Amino acid sequence: NEGSLWGGRFSGGPADALAALSKSTHFDWRLARHDIAGSRAHARVLHRAGLLDDGELAGMLAALDALDDDVRTGAYLPAESDEDVHGSLERGLIERAGPALGGKLRAGRSRNDQVATLGRMYLREHARIIAGGVLATIDALVEQAQQHLEVPMPGRTHLQHAQPVLLSHHLLAHAWALLRDVQRLQDWDRRAAVSPYGSGALAGSSLGLDPEAVAAELGFDSATHNSIDGTAGRDVYAEFAWVTSMIGVDLSRISEEVIIWATKEFSFVTLHDSFSTGSSIMPQKKNPDVAELARGKAGRLIGNLTGLLATLKGLPLAYNRDLQEDKEPVFDAVDTLEVLLPAVSGMIATLTFNTERMASLAPLGFALATDVAEWLVRQGVPFREAHELSGAAVKLAESRGVELWDLTDEDYAGISEHLTPGVREVLTVEGSLNSRDSQGGTAPAAVRRQLTALAAQLEEA
Numbered sequence: 111n112e113g114s115l116w117g118g119r120f121s122g123g124p125a126d127a128l129a130a131l132s133k134s135t136h137f138d139w140r141l142a143r144h145d146i147a148g149s150r151a152h153a154r155v156l157h158r159a160g161l162l163d164d165g166e167l168a169g170m171l172a173a174l175d176a177l178d179d180d181v182r183t184g185a186y187l188p189a190e191s192d193e194d195v196h197g198s199l200e201r202g203l204i205e206r207a208g209p210a211l212g213g214k215l216r217a218g219r220s221r222n223d224q225v226a227t228l229g230r231m232y233l234r235e236h237a238r239i240i241a242g243g244v245l246a247t248i249d250a251l252v253e254q255a256q257q258h259l260e261v262p263m264p265g266r267t268h269l270q271h272a273q274p275v276l277l278s279h280h281l282l283a284h285a286w287a288l289l290r291d292v293q294r295l296q297d298w299d300r301r302a303a304v305s306p307y308g309s310g311a312l313a314g315s316s317l318g319l320d321p322e323a324v325a326a327e328l329g330f331d332s333a334t335h336n337s338i339d340g341t342a343g344r345d346v347y348a349e350f351a352w353v354t355s356m357i358g359v360d361l362s363r364i365s366e367e368v369i370i371w372a373t374k375e376f377s378f379v380t381l382h383d384s385f386s387t388g389s390s391i392m393p394q395k396k397n398p399d400v401a402e403l404a405r406g407k408a409g410r411l412i413g414n415l416t417g418l419l420a421t422l423k424g425l426p427l428a429y430n431r432d433l434q435e436d437k438e439p440v441f442d443a444v445d446t447l448e449v450l451l452p453a454v455s456g457m458i459a460t461l462t463f464n465t466e467r468m469a470s471l472a473p474l475g476f477a478l479a480t481d482v483a484e485w486l487v488r489q490g491v492p493f494r495e496a497h498e499l500s501g502a503a504v505k506l507a508e509s510r511g512v513e514l515w516d517l518t519d520e521d522y523a524g525i526s527e528h529l530t531p532g533v534r535e536v537l538t539v540e541g542s543l544n545s546r547d548s549q550g551g552t553a554p555a556a557v558r559r560q561l562t563a564l565a566a567q568l569e570e571a
């Protein structure tokens with residue numbers, strides 16, 4: 111049973127069918143260099159515990175360095191007979207250090223605490239890369255908002271015209287959501303920065319090893335306080351899968367709008383040629399594939415989360431082999447976002463907005479009716495009555511096929527004595543927008559303050 115991690119109590123090797131089922135090198139090999147980093151730290155605590163002498167430590171570290179080089183260059187790859195990354199690298203170590211020395215490294219550790227630690231190391235690294243991609247997407251939104259700070263557009267609820275808003279305000283709404291995603295990744299990292307190394311198979315170690323020293327060497331803040339939790343807990347992975355799903359959902363919501371905005375009917379945006387695709391049959395086509403792939407991949411990310419949660423839900427403590435299924439969902443989430451984020455941020459950064467069309471549509475659909483009602487409130491009319499009076503004006507305008515500003519002073523006076531010509535001050539998009547200068551409102555002055563607040567939080571992120 112050459113190269114296997116066990117065998118003493120078995121009379122033969124595993125069946126081919128079991129070996130094929132068991133195998134994980136095709137997806138866990140990406141942890142190889144983290145595994146070697148863990149081995150270096152483990153060798154040092156074995157040395158400090160008196161289980162490796164100075165010469166053995168030096169020999170072990172030299173062999174690990176040689177193995178690391180070969181892994182990095184691709185000269186060392188998992189063999190067909192290797193079950194997982196940990197077993198394969200022990201084989202590689204023994205080839206370089208010899209069985210007498212190489213066979214000593216496994217003391218006091220288990221693949222259970224190794225794999226739980228290496229996964230966290232990998233995810234922490236990639237959480238930073240993903241956060242960088244989300245920040246680049248936020249930058250693209252902020253840049254577009256600054257370029258179009260005072261451009262009005264139709265604000266919608268239920269996809270119906272609701273009230274005019276600034277395009278900048280709308281774009282920044284997406285930026286705030288993505289900023290919270292970055293903050294979530296940072297907050298997640300506090301829980302991920304705890305090392306399970308030293309938990310052993312489930313019960314800790316009898317060899318006087320120092321898990322805190324391993325944790326520190328591997329860039330963690332501390333070591334786990336419970337070896338069962340350390341080896342069997344996967345909430346940190348599940349939380350990562352949730353945060354990455356949320357990022358996918360947030361990108362999907364932006365993308366859905368880009369898809370709608372790019373239709374002939376809306377004609378709010380033109381996609382840059384370099385971020386759109388053509389059709390193999392229809393020569394005129396220009397398709398928003400980036401946005402559609404973002405929308406599609408959100409489903410995939412959600413699937414990763416639900417699949418992982420389903421794997422975890424019935425598991426008794428401590429380690430069960432089901433947990434080998436923990437890696438592909440989170441690795442896929444990493445791969446998906448790392449390829450998606452640059453495309454979405456590029457698409458946003460290169461969008462051209464049809465600002466005249468957006469501005470001209472902003473007041474249509476009686477989108478200023480709320481302004482009329484709130485103007486009446488400022489004249490002392492109770493809102494209930496103001497709502498009714500504004501609604502009557504809408505009804506009259508609609509029956510004539512005109513807009514609110516087309517009604518005459520007499521028309522307004524006929525509806526109510528309160529509707530004096532002064533109401534015209536809010537019957538323009540500009541008047542409507544300027545009036546909404548509360549914190550978080552869409553007035554240009556409020557959006558400028560918003561940009562300052564966002565910049566301050568981005569500074570900290």
Ligand code: ARG
Nearest residue numbers: 134194221222225429433434
């Ligand atoms: N490859 C396994 C995993 O990814 C780790 C090995 C633990 N196997 C075991 N029989 N205890 O979870």
